Structures are given as structure tokens and as C-alpha cells.
Amino acid sequence: MVKRLFLVGIAFVLLACQPKKVFSPTEIALIPKPNKMELGNSSFSFNAQTKWLLTDSNAKEAALLLQQKFKTAAGFQYQNIISTNPDTENVVIFQKDTTLSKEEYTLNISPQNVKITASNLSGYLYAVQTLRQLLPNAIEENVVQHSVQWIVPTLSIQDKPQYKWRGVMLDVARHFFPKSYILKTLDRMAFLKMNTLHLHLVDDQGWRLEIKKYPKLTEVGAWRVDQENTHWDGRKPNAVSDKATYGGFYTQQDIREIVAYAHSLGIAVVPEIEIPAHVTSAIAAYPFLSCHKKPIAVPSGGVWPITDIYCAGDEAVYSFLEDVISEVNQLFPDLYVHIGGDEATRTEWEKCPACQKRMKQKHIENTAHLQGYMVSRIGKMLSDNNKKLIGWDEILESDIPAQAIIMSWRGEGEALKAVQKGHQVIMTPNTCYFDQYQGLPKLEPLAIGGYVPLKKVYQYDPTLQIPDDKKSLVIGAQANLWSEYIPSESHSEYMLYPRLLALSEVLWSAQSERNWDDFIRRLQLQLPRWQIWQVNYSKSMYQVVSSASFVNGKLQVELHTDYPRGEIRYTINSPDFSSSHKYTNPITIDSSVVLRSAVFENEIMQGAVSIDTLTFHKAVNKPVHFQVPYHKNYQGQGETTLTNVVRGTTNFHDKQWLAWLGNDAQFTVDMQQLTPIKHIRIGIMQNQGQGIYYPAKIKISLSKDANVFSDEKVIEIPYIRDGFPRLKDVDFYWEDIQAQFVRIECINSKAPNGGDAWIFLDEVQIN
Ligand code: TNX
Secondary structure: OHHHHHHHHHHHHHHHHOOOOOOOHHHOOOOOOOOEEEEEEEEEEOOOOOEEEEOOHHHHHHHHHHHHHHHHHHOOOOOEEEOOOOOOOOEEEEEEOOOOOOOOEEEEEOOOEEEEEEOOHHHHHHHHHHHHHHOOHHHHOOOOOOOOOOEEEEEEEEEOOOOOEEEEEEEOOOOOOOHHHHHHHHHHHHHOOOOEEEEEOEEOOEEOEOOOOOOHHHHOOOEEOOOOOOOHHHOOOOOOOOOOOEEOOEOHHHHHHHHHHHHHOOOEEEEEOOOOOOOHHHHHHOHHHEOOOOOOOOOOOOOOOOOOOEOOOOHHHHHHHHHHHHHHHHHOOOOEEEOOOOOOOOHHHHHOHHHHHHHHHOOOOOHHHHHHHHHHHHHHHHHHOOOEEEEEHHHHHOOOOOOOEEEEOOOHHHHHHHHHOOOOEEEOOHHHEOOOOOOOHHHOOOOOOOOOOHHHHHOOOOOOOOOHHHHHHEEEEEEEEOOOOOOOHHHHHHHHOOHHHHHHHHHHOOHHHOOHHHHHHHHHHHHHHHHHOOOOOOOHHHOOEEEEEEEOOEEEEEEEOOOOOOEEEEEEOOOOHHHOEEOOOOEEEOOOEEEEEEEEEOOEEOOOOEEEEEOOOOOOOOOEEEEEOOOOOOOOOOOOHHHOOOOOOOOOOOOOOEEEEOOOEEEEEEEEEEEEEEEEEEEEEEEHHHOEOOOOEEEEEEEOOOOOEEEEEEEEOOOOOOOOOEEEEEEEEEEEEEEEEEEEEEEOOOOOOOOOOEEEEEEEEEO
């Protein structure tokens, strides 16, 4: 025993005598980046003897967080000493500084000690998260690591966030996620100094919160018929008598645990209880809530337009909402309650005698203001309970309480309107819609659409479009993870990370301090931690995106990646990258090829391979004359889009499509000389959820002189209900025919729900 103590003693002396490591700035990987940091030229070592001195007992929870990490990964058992008489050697000191603001902290590390100051728990927590990120990645391990030196650089950090609302919204209604996943997400948010979890607890496809007074909300409303194997927008309507087995909900006890855990990490939890639309699940449970009072089923997929909404005339609905909100207020002690308000189609209100009567009584001129009346009543319920109301930007369409906070999702214009009326705003524009694609759709799991790559998130500036004197009304932003297309935890992680790391920096760090290359450097150093936690983060940032154009009659393909380290390599007609070329300049292509490209760093391929199939044909780069002009929103590459070799993808914003809305497409390709024609292939797209339908018919006729067209061929495309985005080639054949002009007509299929249908075309291949 004595001998062992002696050895430990020797080891300790040896360690203490070791020269201190000097950290280089490139080894520091803090995300989000602190406001002010000065790096020293020495280090501090944690060991089993390190003392933890708390002169402020409020710091306990923060200290505990890191102590637990040390216990699992280093085997150190720390205890707090509550004292005002500080030791100075080998000690972590937490000290209160009341001059610091709520989320501010300082962290000073010297070779002798680590000193943290803050004015309350939030500040202490952020200091601890910073310290944790300074420690070796091994601090995240689940078993004791023996050969790690637990050292951190000497430095001095002064830090506080730019925005007070740094949020994540999880849509647990479209797909339910268990409590354990919420807790994990809270850990990751805390790591990134995010401070608000918004739970979207109610939507058409599920009610996820136990309400004691209305048990059917979860007995009925939390379950739907399992149609998970079909596309969200292609799911069949359910009957009330169908067996509903798919879903789930949180008990009130679950919520208490979630909220308590969030608070221990400095995170507030904001419930969203949608009113008056997106509530089919509630109406399925209690039909009296709607205007028509008829039983309906919980839908398994997309509902549009949303006409089954709460009745705004029936007093029983207000009593219901009051009861629900009073239970919600009990469960969620934080300041904010989100009442939704988006996407209500109020046609039932126009027909409903109770709604009409209410409007007359209260001199409400239209149903938009009737929604405003509803919002105001709910607002009163909330303010009577010292709660603040948040709503989606639609609530701006009528008079609402001045204190209401607007969550702006339909574009910067709405945010502008809100601040001009004096409302505080939380930004959730497209860039914050993490349900959208973060890479090329052909390389990504099915998503709702759009394109929000990591770099776009990183470059987001929440107040860019807000006048200076109103900027302070923007209290922050949040990632919205709508889950129509996200059925699993690993998929949810894939959509959140690493984009959430980028957003955390957008919201915490000064705009002037942001630097994409440096962010990527830090991200790379951090990713091993995310691997230790077994997070399924996306590697889409490594993708290569191609673009092509004709320069002096030659097709030039440019390759681009947002990833700033490493190089792009490509092959022509070969899947084998061992003989690939390094990309430096645009590549000239003059015949049909398959071009493959990928990012390499240190000779290792980093992401997926991008494949571009470039098919040449006789109409390449030939002029096209449009008898019916294409829509101004989808101009592709202009007039040559249909003959430029490059094919449009299922991302209909990829600038390779021409589109027509509501009308037929008609145009003529001029081959510029009499040309033998055997085969014409027309590329079309369908994405019914977005209103894009295959044309009902395609007609092609040929001419030698642009006056007389003949040899017409027609292909009909039958309508089939289908939610998936699809590409299709339609082929036409002739024998021994010569023509100079090819006229193509695509007959609009008209959307089955009565709206205007889009036709999307690319490309027209003629051989
Ligand atoms: C619009 S954003 C919605 C959600 C959908 C989302 C899909 C908002 C307030 N409403 O119901 O899930 O688009 O991106």
C-alpha cells in the first residue's frame, strides 16, 4: 500500500514537472466561437486531485455537468467545496459576478487554476460547455480512458450571445419522437449553447400531449392508420372506423422530466398548441371542436387545404382551449406559449351560423379578423397567467395583442411588417427550415424540397433586412425541423447536424467574427465527438455541385464544392477514382459522357460521388422559339435550357427547368437545317405536393419551313395520384423523316384539387 502511494506520488511529481503544452490557435475548436478570446502559451492539467471550489452554490449544476464527464471518461471523482476561501493551486473556481448579464461568462485558465465567473446558472453552464470543448475529445467517451492528458490551454475568454432566442423546433406531431430522443437533443443543444426547445406538440396528424381533462386527445388524437410505406402526400384518407396504431404521446410526467432536464442545461421549453388550424387530430378526438361537429379520422399524411379547424363561434371551444392552456401552463413553467395560427383555411367559418353570429355580435368584418378575435382571447388567457404569446406570422393579418411575439416563417417581408408594428420577432425563414435538402436531392434522403446547405445556414444574418432602429426587436432565430419526411431519430439527426452547429454560431457569435473556412476547421476537429455520441450527422457539405454552360459553342462544366479544404477530383466514364483528375479549370465536354466527381482530402474521398450524365444529341445548343412563354419564376438557363445537355433534377429550383403554370406549353426547336429525325425524348417532372403534374398529353409535329407542320405524334400520360417527386422521359419515334422545325405542345393536366397545375420540362433531346 505504502509502495503504491509512493508510485502514485512519483507519477504525480513527474506529470507536474512535465513541460506545459503550448496550444496553437488551430487546435482550438470552439463552436460557437466566443466573443473575445486571448490564447496563452501554457496549459492547465486536470487530475484526480483537482479541487472544485464553488463560491456560489448556483454554479452546482454547471460544475456537476463536467464532473460527470470526468467521472466516466477519466475516472476522477470530484466533490464540490463550497467556500469563500479559495485555494489557488490545481483548482476550478466558480465565482459570482453580478455585473455580468444573464448569459454572460468569463473563463480564465492559468497553469495553476481555472476561474469562471457568471451572474447565474446560464452563464456558469456556458462557461462549462466552453471548458468541455477545450478538453480533449476523449472527455465524451463512455469508459475510462487511460492514456489521455486532460489538459486545456491557458487563455482568457469573455463571452456572451448576440441573440437571446437560440432555438430548435422539433415537430413531434407529424412523426412522434420518444422522450429519450428529446433528452439527447437537449444535451446537444446545450453543448452548442442553444437555449430554447420549441415542441410542436399538435398537428393534423397527431396530438402528442396528455391533457387530463380531455383524455381522448391522446387516446384518439395521438394515433393514426399506419401508412408509413407510402409518400406523405400520397396517403389515403382514413375512415373513423379504421384501426389506428401508429403514433405516441408524452405523459405529463414525461413533460415534467423533459422540462426539468432542459432547465438543468439552461434551456427553456416552449410548447406549441396550434390554434385554430392544424388540429384535425383534436377534432378527431372531440368533433364538437369543429364547425360541422362531424366525426373525422386522424389523417396519416398531408392535408391541404386545412379546412377542419376549431369553430370560432362556439363558446364550448373557448372553454376547451382555456382548460387545455391551463394544464399546459402548469406543465411548462417557462415564459412563452406558442399558439400556432398558420395556414388556416377559414371556409367553414364562412358557412357556420355560430361563427357568423359571433362576427355580427362583435362587429367583426371578416374571418381573418375572427381569427384575430380568437388570438386575442387566447392572448388574454395567457397574459392573465403571466405568459407571453408567440404565433406564426399569419397572426399579423388582424389586430393582435401588442405583446405578441411573431415567429416569421414566410419570408423577411413578414418580419419587417412585424417589427414595423412594434412586435418582437423570432426569425425562422427558409434558411432555418432544416426539413429542406442540404445537398443534391439525388444524393440525399427524400426531403420536402428546397435547398439549405450548411454554408447557407452559416452565412445567415437574422437582421440583414431589418432597419437599424428596429434590429433590436429581432430576438433571435431557430431551426425548424418539420417532420413530414422524417420518420426516425437517425434521420432527424441527419437533418439537424451539422447545420445546427452553424446556426448556433450565427446566433451566438458576432457577425463580424464569422469565417466559413475557420468554422469548417473547427467543425472538423469537433466531429469526432459527434461520432462518439453516435450521431448520424450529414456529410453533404463535401458534395460536388456541377454547372454547365456553352462558351463559344463548347459545353464547359464547372465543379464546385462549399468545402474549403481538400480538392475536387473527377473521372470521365469511369467509377474508378484511382485514376481520377484533379479539377482546376472548367472541363470542356463535346460528346456524351458520365462525369463523376468527389472531394478528396489527404487522398481520402470525403463525401458521396456526384454523377452527371451528359447526353449529347442533334438539338444541342439549337435555338428554341416559345409560342407560349415560360413562367418568370422558372427561367432555367434561359432560352437554351431545353437544349443545353444538362438535365434538371428533382430539385425544381436547380435552374435547369422551364415551367408553365395553368396553361399549355408550346415551343419550336429550330434545327437550323434539314435534319433526319428518328427519336425525340422529352423530360418531364412531377411533384404533386408542390402542384407540379406531368402534362396530360404531349404532341410533336415536324416541319421543313415553319409553316406546314405534319407527322404529328401524340402521347397521353394518365394521371396517377402519387406524392413522390419523379422524373420521366417520354419517347417519340419516326422512320426516315427530315425536318428543320420541331413543334412541341404539352397539354396542362389541371391539378385534381382544382388549382393551377405546373408543367416542368427539361430537356428536349432530338436524334
Ligand atoms: C409550413 S411553417 C408549415 C408546416 C409544415 C412546413 C413544411 C409553418 C408555420 N407551417 O405545417 O410542416 O411548412 O416545411
